[in-house]
Amino acid sequence: MPSYTPPTKDMQFILHDVLKAPQQDVPGYDELDRDFTGAVLEEAGKIARDVLQPLNAVGDSEGCVLENGVVRTPKGFKEAFDQMREGGWTALDCDPDYGGQGLPYLVATAVGEMMSSANMAFNMYPGLTHGAYSAIHAHGSDAQKETYLPKMVSCEWTGTMNLTEPHCGTDLGLMRTKAEPQDDGSYKVTGQKIFISAGDHDMSENVIHLVLAKIPGGPEGIKGVSLFIVPKFLVNEDGSLGERNAVSVGKIEEKMGIHGNSTCVMNYDEATGYLLGEEHKGMRAMFTMMNEARIGVGLQGYAQASVAYQNALEYANDRLQGRDVTGAKNPDGPADPLIVHPDIRRNLMDQKSFVEGARAFAFWGASLIDRAHRNEDAEADGLISLMTPVIKGFLTDKGFEMATAAQQVYGGHGYIEEWGMSQFARDARIAMIYEGANGVQALDLVGRKLAQDGGKHVMAFFEMVKGFCKENDGEEMSDFIEPLKAASKDLQAAGMFFMQNGMKNPNAALAGSYDFMHLFGHVCLGLMWARMARASLDALAAGDSDAAFHETKLATARYYMQRQLPMTATHLARIQSGADPVMALEAANF
Template sequence: MANYTPPVEDMVFLLSDVFAFDKTMAALPGFDEVNTELAASVLEEAGKFAAEILEPLNRPGDEEGAKLDGGLVTTPKGFKEAYRAFAEAGWSGLSGDPEYGGQGLPRTLQILMDEMVSSANLSFGLFPGLTRGATEAIGHHASDELKAIYLPKMISGEWTGAMALTESSAGTDLGLLTTRAEPQADGSYKVTGNKIFISSGDQDFGGNIIHLVLARLPDAPKGVKGISLFLVPKFLVNADGTLGARNGLAAGALEHKMGIHAQPTCVMNYDGATGYLVGEPNRGLAAMFTMMNAERLFVGIEGLGVGEAANQKATAYAKERLQGRSLDGTRPLVPIIEHPDVRKMLLTGRVLCDGARALSMWTALQMDTADRHPDEATRKAADGFVALMTPIVKAAFTDFGFETAVISQQVFGGHGYIREWGMEQFVRDARITQIYEGTNGVQAMDLTGRKLPMEGGELAPRFFALIKQDLQTASLVAGAEAITRETAAALDRLERATSYLLGKGENPAEAGAAATDYLRLFALTALGWCWAKMAMAALAAGADAAPVVRRKPALAEFYAARILPQTMALEASILKGPATLMALAADDF
C-alpha cells in the first residue's frame, strides 16, 4: 500500500507562481524576511514529520482507539511520544505569538502544515489544532495575567487546549446551555455542568489541559446574550507556574464514534471546577467565536487533508491493480487506471483537492494581510474576505473531502470496504468534518444569512470583481480558454443567485432553502477561479516544469468540462425558491 506523500512541490508552486507569496510577505511588517525558499524548507520538514512519524500511527491508532479506565484517559500506543516529539520540534508554536514563545510565522504556512498533519493522522491533528484555537481566544480576550500564565506553555505544546460548548440539549442553539458559573471572593468562579462531544477533553500526554467553557453567571439574561466564557484548567497553577491540585473536572465517558477513534472525544463533568473569566461577562459567545472561526477554517483543511490522502492511495492502487481488457481490446489485462470511469473518479478527487488547496492558500494570505498590513483599509478589506471564506472553506472543503474519500474507496472495489487497505477509515474519519464546529448546513446559513449582507451587500461582489479581473487576464493565454470561459459562465450564475438572495432578505425561508446549493455554487466557482490562475501559471512555466505543474492545464480542462456544469443545476435549484420545501405539513412527512 502506497504511503502518503506530502504535496510540498504543489504547495511551493502555488506560493511562488500562483499567489506571489514573496511579494505579499514583503508588504507585511515582521514577515519581510519570510520568502518561498524559507517556506519550502519549513514545509519539507513538516511533511517529513507527518509522513514518517504520524502516518504510521494512523491505522493502528484507529484500531486501538482512545480508552477511559478508572477515570484515566489513554491514547493509542505511540501518540504520547509523537505529541512530545511534535512539541519539542517546535511545530506547536509555528504561527504562535513570539511574545509568548511562538515562532510567529505566517498563517499561510500553518494552514499548509495543518493539511499535511490531517492527511497523515486526523485524530492526532486535533490535539495541536484545538490548542492553537484556544490560544487565539485567550490571546484576544483574556487578561494579561491569564495570558502570561497559560499562553507560553500552550504555545510550546507543554499544555494542550480544548473547547467545551455543546450540551445534550444545547447543540447548534447555544442559548439553551445550562452550565453555570458562581463568582468567588478571590475573583475566580466555580463552574458546574456537563458538556458532550469535547475533542481532546483529556489525554495522557502529561502537562495541563486548558478548557474554554461556556457557562452562565447567576444573573445572566436568557439566550445567547447571557453566555460567558471561562478558562478552566485540568490542574490549578501555583504562583511559581508549577502544577498544583487537580481541578474539579473529569471525563465521565468517551463518545463511541463512527470515526476518529484515536481521538478522545469526551463527556466532561465540571463539578465546582475553578475557572477564570475570559473577556466580559455575558459576552462569552463573541470571545469563543474567535476560537470557533479559527477552528472552522482548520476543519476545512482537515477535510482537504483526508481527501488528499485518499486520492493519493487510490491513484497508486489504480496504477497497480490489473482488471479488465484494454479499450481497444488488444490487451487482456490492464491497470484499472486505463478505464474511463476510474479515471473520472481519480480526476474528480484530484481537481477538488488541488483547487481547495489553492483557495485555502489565498484565504490564508488574506488572514496574514488582515493581521499585519500597515494600511487600515487593506486590513479591513482582507478581513472581510476571510469572513466570507470561513463558511465556504469549512463546508465546501469538508464536503469535497468526504466525496473524495468515498470515490477513492470506490476505486478499490471490495478491497476498499475492508479494513486492511485503510480506505474505509478515510470515509469514517472524513464524515465528522462535515458535522463538528457547526454543521455544513449551519455554515451555509451563515453564508446566505450573515455574510452576503455584510458591507451593505457589497462583500461578495467585491470578491467577484477579483475573479473577473483574473479571468480577463487568463482569457488572453493560449491553453486556458476552456477554464476561463466556463468559470466566467459559472460566475454569471453565481451573481444572478446572489442578486436573487439579496433581493429576498425579508423572507428568511429564501436564505434557508437556497443555503447549501448556494454555498456549493460559490465554492465551485471560486475553485474555477483558482484553476484558471493555476493553468495560467503552469502554461507560463512551460514544458520543462515539474510533472505536478505540467499536468495543471489538463486538470483545469477536466474541471471546466466535468465539474463546473454542476453550477447550472445549482442555480436553477436556488431560483426555484422555498415553496416546494415548505409546502408539505410536518405531520405528512
Template sequence: MPRYTAPVGDLMFVLHDVLNVDRAGIPGYEELDRDTTAAILGEAAKLAETVLAPLNPAGDKEGCRLENGAVRTPEGFKAAFDAMRDGGWTALDCDPAYGGQGLPYVLATAAGELFSSANMAFQMYLGLAHGAYNAIHAHGSEAQKALYLPKLARGIWGGTMNLTEPQCGTDLGLIRTRADPQPDGRYRITGQKIWISAGEHDLTDNIVHLVLARIPGGPEGVKGLSLFIVPKRLPNADGTPGARNAVVCGGLERKMGLHGNATCMMQYDGAIGELIGPPHAGLRAMFTMMNEARLAVGLQGYAQGAAAYGAALAFARERLQGRDATGVRNPAGPADPILVHPDVRRNLMDQKSFVEGARALVLWGATLIDRAHRGGDAAAEALISLLTPVIKGFLTDKGVETTLLAQQTLGGAGFTRDAGLEQFLRDARVTTIYEGTNGIQALDLVGRKLGADKGAAVTAFLTMIDALLAEHRGRDAAFDAQFLTPLAAAAEDLRTAIGFCLSHGAADPNAVLAGAYDIMHLFGHVCLGLMWTRMALAAQSALDAGGDAGFFTAKIATGRYYMARQLPATRTHLARIESGAAPVMALDAEAF
C-alpha cells in the same frame, strides 16, 4: 495499508507560483523564500510520513480508553506528540513574545495539511490547543497571557473548547452551565459539556479548558454567555500544575471514526475558572476559536480526500483488470492497469481536481487571515469572514465525497479494513458535522455573510473575478474557452443567486433558506473555478519559463477538467435555488 506521500511539490507551487507569498506585501512574508518554505515543509513531510501516518491505522484500531477518570491515547501517540513539541511544530505561527516562532499562518496551514492527512485524529490534539492559544491571545488579560500562552505555544499544556451541552448544540442560548462568582474574583463552574474533543488525555500534564457558562443575573440567551479558563490542574504560583480542579471526564463517546482522538463528556462540579474578557461577552471571544476551527475543519475535509486520493491512485496504477478499449497497454501482463479505463480516470480526475483546487483555496484563505491580522487589512478580514462558511461547508462535503470516490476506485478491496480507505471515509465524515453542521454554515452564509456591510465583501469577490477576466480575456483563444468563459458563466450564476436572495429575503425568507445549501455549493464551485484559473495562469507562465513540463502540463489539464466537468454544476444549483421554497415546504410536517 495506504502509504502516505506528502504533496510538498504541490504546496510549493501554490505558495510560490500562484500566491507569490514572498512578494505578497504582507508583513513577515518576505522571509518566505523558496528555500525556507521547502526546508520547513520538507521536515514536516518527514514527520508526517514516518511518524504520524504509521500511527493512523493503529490508533484507529486501538482507540482511546478511559481508566479511573484518565484517558489513555493509543500507543505511540505520546512519543509522536513529544516529537512534534520538541521540533517546535506547536509554536510555528505563535507570538515570539510567548515562546512562538512567529512564522505566518499560511505556512502553519500548509504544514497542517500534511499532519492532518497523515493522522487527523492526532492532529486534533494540536489544533485544539492552538485554538485555545488564539482565544487567550486575543481576549485574555496580560496575566492570563503570561501564564497560559507560553505553555500552549510550546505544547507543554493542551487546550479545548467547551460549548455543547446535552440540550443544546447550535442554539447556544440554551446553555445551562453556571459560573458563580467567588470573593477572590474567580468563579465556580458547574455543569456538563459533551462531545469535547481532546477533553482528557495523557499527552500533556495539564489541559486548559475554555468553557462557555452563565453568570447568574446576566441577560438571557447568547447575550448572557461568558467565557472562562478552567484548567484541569490549578497552576501553582510558579506556573507548574498544582491541585486537580473539579473537572473530570465522565465518559468517552463511541464514534464512527476519529478513534484516536478522545471525545469526552466533561463534568464541572464547582471547578475554579477565570473570566476571559468582560462578563457576558463570551460568545465573541469563543468565536475567535471557532472561526479558526472552521477553517481548520475545511482543511481536514480536503486533507482526508487528499490522503484517500493518493491511496486510490497507487492502487489504480498497480491493479490489473481488463484491457484498454483503444489497444493493449501492458502486453507483458494478463491485463492492463485499471488506470487506463475512462471511468476510472473520471473517478480519479474528480478526486485530483477537487483536492488541488481546495488546497489552493485554503492557502489563499490563510493569506487573507495573515493580511488581516498582520497588516490590519479590513477588506481581507471581511473577505475571509465571507469565505469561512464556504470553505468549511463546501470543502468538507466534497472531501467526504472524494474519500468515497477513492474507496470506489478500489472496488471490493475498498470495503475492507485492511485496505485502509474506509478509515479515511469514517474520519472525514465528522467534518461535515462538527464546528457547526454544514446546514448551519449555509444559513450563516445567506443569513449573515452575504449581506454584511451591504454586501461589500461579496461585491469585492465578484469584482476580483471581473478584474481577472478583463486582464486576460483575448490573449489566447483556447485559454478563453477553457477557463475564462466557464469562470465568467459560473460567476454570473452566483450573481443571479445572490440577486434571488436579495429579492426574496424579506417577503419570502423560506425561499432563500430552502436554497441556502445550494448557494453555499454554488459559491464553492466559483471559488475553485477562480483558483483553477489562477493556477492555470501560473502553470503556463512556469512552462514558458522552462519549468517542469510534466508537472505544469498536468496542472493545466487538471484545471481544464474541473472547468469542463465540475464547474457547470453551478447551473444546477442555480435552478434549485430559483425553484424557491414550494418544492421543499410542500408537505405538512404530519405528511412525512
C-alpha cells in the same frame, strides 16, 4: 496498508507561482523564499510521513481508553507528541513573546495539511490547543496570557473548547452550565459538556478548558453566555501546577471515526474558572477559536481526500482488471491496470481536480488571514469572514465525497478494513458536522455573511473575479476564463434571487442556502484553477524545466472547468425554484 507522500511540490507551486508569497506586502512574507519554505515543508513532511502516518491505523484500531479517571491515548501517540513539541511544530505561527516562532499562518496551514492527512485524529490535539491559545491571546488579560500561553505554545499544556451540552448544540442560548462568581474574582463552574475533542489525555501535563457558561442574573439566551478558563490542574502563582480542579471525564464517546482522539463527556462540579474577556460576551471570545477551527476543519476535509486520492491512484495503477476497449495496454499480463478505464479516470480526475483546487483555496484563505492580522487590513478580514463558511462547508462536503470516491476505486477491497480506505471516509465524515454543521454554515453564509457591511465583501469578490477575467481575456486563457465568467454570473444571479425574494419570504433564501454554499465553492475553486492555469502558462512560456508538471496542471484545470464548474447552473436552478418544493409537505406527511 495506506501510505502518504507529502505533496510538497504542489504546495511550493501554490506558494510561489500562484500566490507569489514573497512578493506580497504582508509582514514576514519577504522571508518565504523557495529555499526556506522548501526546507520547512520537507521536514514537516518527514514527520507526517514517518512518524504520524504509521500511527493512523493504530489510533483507529486501538482508540482511547478511560482508566481511573485518566484517558490513555493509543500506543505511540505520546512519543510522537513529544517529537512534535520538541521540533517546534506546535509553535510555528504563535507569538514569539510566548515562545512561538512567529511564522505566517500560511506556512502553518501548509504544515497542518500534511499532519492532518497523515493522522487527522492525532493532529486535533495540537490543533485545538492552537485555537484555545488564539482565544486567550486575543481576549485574555496580561496575567492570563503570561500564565497559560507559554505552556500552550509548547503544548506542555493543551487546550479544548467546551460548547455543546446534551440538550443543546447549535442553539447555545439553551445551555445550562452556570458560573457562580466568588469573592476572589474566580467562578465556580457547574454543568456537563459533551463531544469535547481532546477533553483529556496522557500527552500533556495540564489541559486548559475554555468553557461557555452563564452567570446567574445575566441576560437570557445567547446574550447571557460568558467564557471561562477552567484548567484541569489549578496553576499556582509561580506557574507550577497545584491541586486537581473539580473537572472530570464522564466517558469517552464511541464514534464512527477519529478514534485516536479522545472525544469526552466533561463534568464540571463547582470547578474553579476564570472569566476570559467580558461578562456576557462569551460568544465573541469563543468565535475567535471557532472561526479558526472552521478554517482548520475545511483543511481536514480536503486533507483526507488528498491522502485517499494518493492511495486510490496507486491502486489504480497496480490492480489488473479487464482490458482497455481500445486495445490491450498490458499485453504480456492477464489484464490491464484499472487506470486505463475511462470511468476510473473520471473518478480519479474528480478527486485530483478537487484536492488541488481545494489546496489553493485554503492557502489563499490563509493568506487573507495573514493580511487581515499582520496588515490590519479590514478588506481582507471581511473577505475571509465571507469565505469561512464556504471553506468549512464546501471543502468538507466534497472532501468526504472524494474520500468515498477513492474507496470506490478499490471495489470490494475498499470496504475491507485491512486496506485502510474506510478510515479516510469515516474520519472525513465528522468534518461535515463539528464546528457548526454544514447546514448551519450555509445559513450563516446566506443569512449573515452576504449582507455583512452592506454586502461590501461579496461585491469585492465579484469585482476580483471580474478583474481577473478582464486581465486574462484572450485565446490562451479562454478555456478557463469563459467557464469562470459563466459560473460567476450564476453566483450573482443566485444572490439577486435572494435579494428580490428573501425579505418577503425568508424561506426562499434559506431553502437555497445549501445550494448557494456549493455554488460559491465551485466558483472559488474555478477562480483558483484559473489562477493556477495562468501560473502554469507563464512557467511554460519562461521555459520551466518541469514542463510535464505544468501541462498536467493545465489538463486538470480544463477538467474542472468542463466537468465540475457547470454544476453552478444546477445549483442556481435549485435556488430559483424557491421555498415551495422544499416546504410543500406538512411535517406529518414526511
